[in-house]
Amino acid sequence: MRVSHEWLSEMVDLEGVEPARAAELLTLSGTEVEKVTAYGVGLDQVVVGEVFGLRRVEGSDHLFLAHVAIPGQEPREVICGADNLFVGALVPWARPGTRLPIGVEIGRKRLRGIWSEGMLCAPDELGLGSEHDGVLILSPDDAEAGMPLDRVYPADHLYELEVLSNRADCLSHWGVARELSALLSRALRNPDVSRPARSGSGPMVRVTVDSSADCPVYLAEVLTGLGNTPAPAFVRRRLAAIGQRSLGGIVDVANYVMFEVGQPLHTFDLSRLPASEKELEVGVRRGRQGESIPCLDGVRRDLDPETLVITVGDAPQAVAGLIGGEASAVGADTSQVLLEAANFNWARLRSTSRRLRLRTEASSRFERQLSPHLARAGADRFIHLAVRHLGATLGPGAAGGVPLTPASAIRCDPGRISSILGMELSSEAVASPLRRLQFEVQEDGAEMLVTPSPYRTDVTTAVDLAEEVGRIIGYQEVPGTLPPIRQAPPLEALAEPVAHLASTTCRAAGFSEALSLSLVSGEREGLAPRLIGDLAHLELANPLSAQLGSLRQGLLQGLLQSAHHNQARGQDRVRLFEQGAVFWGRGQERPEEPWMVALLDLADDSTEDGVSRLRHLMALIASLSNVGGGGAVEFRPVTWPALHRARAAEVWAGAELRGIVGEVAQPVADAFDVRGRLEVAELRLDGWLKPGGRPGHAAPLPRTPALVLDLSVAVPSRALLGPALRAVSALGLPWLEQVTPIDEYLGDQLGPGLKGWTLRLRLRHPERTLTTAEGDAARQAVLRVLELEVGAKAR
């Protein structure tokens, strides 16, 4: 919302308060000032001139030669490019030697052989907004020739405000003035709302409100005797300053009151309402199915029982709080009006506004829980201005409606406010800022009874008062402290989070950390390899696009996209990992959110077979489990959709499947537009790794020497080492401490279809040195198992 400094200064003394200072005070107290701009500053040198003659400049299709004068001087020739001039127009004239507020110095200029004596200015050239449609034409009501322009446009500054959503009271100059009055400790001057006497002309209004929950207040007045009078100069100037167009006297004054007092008003042309001379039946009720109303903006809108309407003689005349009907619109010939100053249920207005896809200045105020108490001030201010400046007479008045309940007092203990804020405040120090905010404060023993300003709907409890005291004193005055720790934090707080452990381990192995949006394309998700079977996909009901239409079920789609992104930018090696939650549907039940990590290693090198990178990845999985206390891992070869059929394994820890590791199948890599071999893994960490990890098990150091034997065997070339080693350890051979594969021979000396393994056996007796015979027996036993398991032969 835009607010004028000059307008504010009518309601609070701003003498000596720089706009920047006012802006800072407002910002710190919650009403953020986004921008302060000068408006009409430095117009004292520009003079109001009158156009006496006007003709086209010969040889030009767009230039005019105007004769402009001020009283007592001969007209001068000024060349002008705008086409909105006319003889008799009053215009801002910057004569040679004038410096314009935008920094331009005006001189005598020769154009097409004519000396132009300065220039006639458009609003933007004068720092009066951004309009540049033509020369600013001044109304003879506001200006006369010879006057310096700053008498028409006094220097002003405009504040661009971002009002908090609970502060509808600040959506007006009066509201902002109340804030500044409290912040600056300067008296508030309320707008003049003195009412004239009723004349008795015009009909009596009878108001029927169906539900006071829908409409807590509805004030209606009839005003007659209005001519086609423009609004007074200060009204038009201030409206122009805050960017509002002039739309005729009645509408301008109603708008003015909304921006000044904050109460939206509606005016109906009385003569176009179905009313008798004597009586007018105004109703506030829900719309009916099948009803509709042509609105002011030319659109016909359907009504329904969720919509609140204003009726006259039961015929809808307006969508309450949102927009008026076309039929009763005020026009140039309007001489009598029905004035509405009302308040409507904010929630109902919000849903209606959303349903009709319409938001107006009025509705945006009601939606934010505008105080119903403002209606009276709004009506009175309009009546005051209309009677005084538009020649109106006040009608006989209205009957009906519902009385408003006054704001109730809040009981509060100043000591409590001190302890919420963490400041030592006396009762007086608590009361003073509240009084400055126009709250009533009554001492009641050690406590206080505080009645908030009736215009504040957001202050209802003692903590609300604490906020008021804090923000008016200023939070810079609150001393910063730390809350004492009186009780030890839970021991779990000491553990290093799994996410940290996993990140540190993956980074140490050379993988960089990636983060992706959790929203993915459902179509591509089906392509990416993943750990899960056929759990339901979760889709968004209101996605931004199909690309971001589903929740990820795994992390590899994101990594594959990042691999493509990096490869396309010239990276020949891409190693990335990502960890985070993925989402698995469970029908109507709460979706499951496993915490996963995925790793990807891509090399764009056609000579490389990927095996060593795959092995490195598998070693990293083992060390992840190790640092996270996840126990020994085991890889079990599988064929898995989207992975290389001979290079995929499940990762098991104990009896649990924890993930998948392997090489991405070529068609999948192609689908993601990635060249080269992609080694990937995806693991579920929750339920496996433990926060803080776990120290490994330590056995006492042995005191006897080990017997180390190497065993070389020939096995079929597709023999699996993992099951072979498991079979050896399942044998439970006494004293066999460790079996380590130390060599794999893939040459052809062993014969077709064979390969060689060399295993190193380490045996140890806890009390004595083992004999060679015992070693040989162990070797034979291992050999027999290998023979049974994989058909091994000694070599």
Next chain:
Amino acid sequence: MTPVDLQELTAMALEEIARADSLERLDEVRLRYLGRRDGLVTLAGQRLRKLAPEERAAFGQEFNRASGQLRSAMEARQRQLAAGEEEQREDGEWVDMSHPFRGPGQGHSHPVAGLIREIEDIFAFLGYQSVAGPELEDDQHNFQLLNMPPEHPARDSHDTFYLSPPAGGWLYRTHTSPVQMRAMLASPPPLRIIVPGKVARRDNPDPTHTPVFHQVEGLCVDRGVTLGDLKGTLEYAIRALFGRERRVRLRASFFPYTEPSLEADVACAVCQGAGCRTCLQKGWIEILGSGMVHPEVLRNGGVDPESYSGFAFGMGPDRIAVLRYGLSDLRDLYENDLRLLECF
């Protein structure tokens, strides 16, 4: 042989020792003079027995001196030659030690993930436990228990992604605040938690928005916690993140779940508060929302607001990363471009 001969012999030997240019040569010299059987000096010593007793003492003395001298010269030369040969061997194994070697190396942190870990560490120091909560929430926890009933105006800024049926009862959380509620319901105060995580709002991607982003929520509930405590905590954390010289200000604000509510700004690093494009001419950059937990929210979390009070805050590590590292587009954070990651 006389002592004079012995002296000559010694001088010759010393000269040959000095001339020996390898351990092999030196060994030849040793054999020639000190060889156990036929070394020239050894042979000279054997003559001792044939001397008259009065000569014996003087010759013996002379002999011992000469052979001692030779042995130590021999050892010295041997050490010298051995060292030289080791040097030669090492010279043969020359490595260009000026090579700017880049090994397989350490992987890099993601700027946002790294920042989140940094924030967790700062608060761990103040006794806060890092906890997580579900990213998919119900309306109850995301809004209603946090004082945002349906139609509440504050929901306007929480443009929400809803899930399709059959999971239609769930939404992607719009902030990490529901975890506050879950933490309070799970364990009685005192509570000090920090909650990093993803949230989503239905904003089209542009330089200042991504539909999914991160938040870090903090909550402290205990007896007698004050707004001053909130201020001190935030000032500590912000200085830890932005440097001790950075100016911080707290400004009144509004959130339905806190009362009083505050926002924290840091002075714009680009213009030092004078106003520039980065800060939209404000001189300050908003980095965090906070406040004293609303009594109603405490009550919803099963905490008695008469006995306990608390503060909560939430910050956006994505935005902070962009500010701190001088990036210009939030979307870059989710491209995972290694050229960016390698800076961290």
